[in-house]
Amino acid sequence: VWTSTSVSRASPGAGHFHVELRQHPRYVDLAKCTACKDCLEVCPVTVPGTDRKAIHLAEGAQPGCAVIEKLGKAPCSNTCPGGIHVQGYIALIAQGRFREALDLSRRSIPFPGICGRICTHPCELNCRRAEVDQAVSIRLLKRFVSDWALSHPDSDAPEPPPQADRNARRVAVIGAGPAGMAVANDLARRGHRITVFEALPVVGGMMAVGIPPYRLPREVIQQEIEQIERLGVEIRLNSRIGPGGTHTIDELQQLGYEAIFIGVGAHRSHHLRLPGEDLSGVVSGIDLLRTINLSQGIKEPQCQAQVREYLSHGTSTRTAIIGGGNTAMDVARSLKRLG
Numbered sequence: 001v002w003t004s005t006s007v008s009r010a011s012p013g014a015g016h017f018h019v020e021l022r023q024h025p026r027y028v029d030l031a032k033c034t035a036c037k038d039c040l041e042v043c044p045v046t047v048p049g050t051d052r053k054a055i056h057l058a059e060g061a062q063p064g065c066a067v068i069e070k071l072g073k074a075p076c077s078n079t080c081p082g083g084i085h086v087q088g089y090i091a092l093i094a095q096g097r098f099r100e101a102l103d104l105s106r107r108s109i110p111f112p113g114i115c116g117r118i119c120t121h122p123c124e125l126n127c128r129r130a131e132v133d134q135a136v137s138i139r140l141l142k143r144f145v146s147d148w149a150l151s152h153p154d155s156d157a158p159e160p161p162p163q164a165d166r167n168a169r170r171v172a173v174i175g176a177g178p179a180g181m182a183v184a185n186d187l188a189r190r191g192h193r194i195t196v197f198e199a200l201p202v203v204g205g206m207m208a209v210g211i212p213p214y215r216l217p218r219e220v221i222q223q224e225i226e227q228i229e230r231l232g233v234e235i236r237l238n239s240r241i242g243p244g245g246t247h248t249i250d251e252l253q254q255l256g257y258e259a260i261f262i263g264v265g266a267h268r269s270h271h272l273r274l275p276g277e278d279l280s281g282v283v284s285g286i287d288l289l290r291t292i293n294l295s296q297g298i299k300e301p302q303c304q305a306q307v308r309e310y311l312s313h314g315t316s317t318r319t320a321i322i323g324g325g326n327t328a329m330d331v332a333r334s335l336k337r338l339g
Helices: 038-042 075-079 086-094 098-106 112-118 138-151 178-189 218-229 249-254 285-297 301-310 326-337
Strands: 005-012 017-023 170-174 193-197 234-236 259-262
Touching (some): 086 098, 170 178, 178 218, 218 234, 285 301
Parallel strands (some): 170 193, 193 234
């Protein structure tokens, strides 16, 4: 007897039918429910459009066990900006099915290893488990399966989607930051030919130049970007788009790109609008982090010279930081690492 089950598809064969069933979760333990109906009296949720509670017990039905009907999303998944199936991948991790958990996360976001380190995890603030003891470590679990995949390259990884054929539609993506690379990932999986144009000499946008490597190791960014490149995505660095750049928008259209996505990011700091803000020696946190990251990551000579100009007295330079948010703390910790 298949309870709480519907037929998804039925197809005839040679003297038989192949039937695909979809069994809905009961959310109630068959071995423990006694059909006492106490739960129906205290359930606070009524199913919209009916007079039935979310937990219900069908009269005369077998087995004599209640069933919970869940129509909405879990608070954790509903809060996730990426729309990740949080309960799904955590359940797979609990069963030791790490590869499947990672694949489920990647259906929603292409950067599970990055998000597992730097996401502000609003899901955990809304985790129901916190009403019992403490929230599930949702972000760290995502980081765990990503790191596990890196240390098990020969695990049962699914074959990547076939690369686009020569007649596929061409799309230009301006900006190799999180938005641009997410778009490139999704369109490549749909069979389009994608070229990404990035003005900086590194891929990753603010992930690479706005977040210090002690918080987001560069090899993690590279490994996640390589997953997207395996789909056939071409990335062109040092390729600024616009007047005086490698191409203009009009030139991209003339080159045969049928669609253009612009994801140039938000690389500018907020200004205080105070006198003296433009004096020598005053620099925005984002500009300083980008300069430090480029001077260390790819040994950019111009950036290395800029760092020396900002910190003109070397390790004797006294620095005052205005602000106490993530950028301010990243600046403070980066400067401490410079001595």
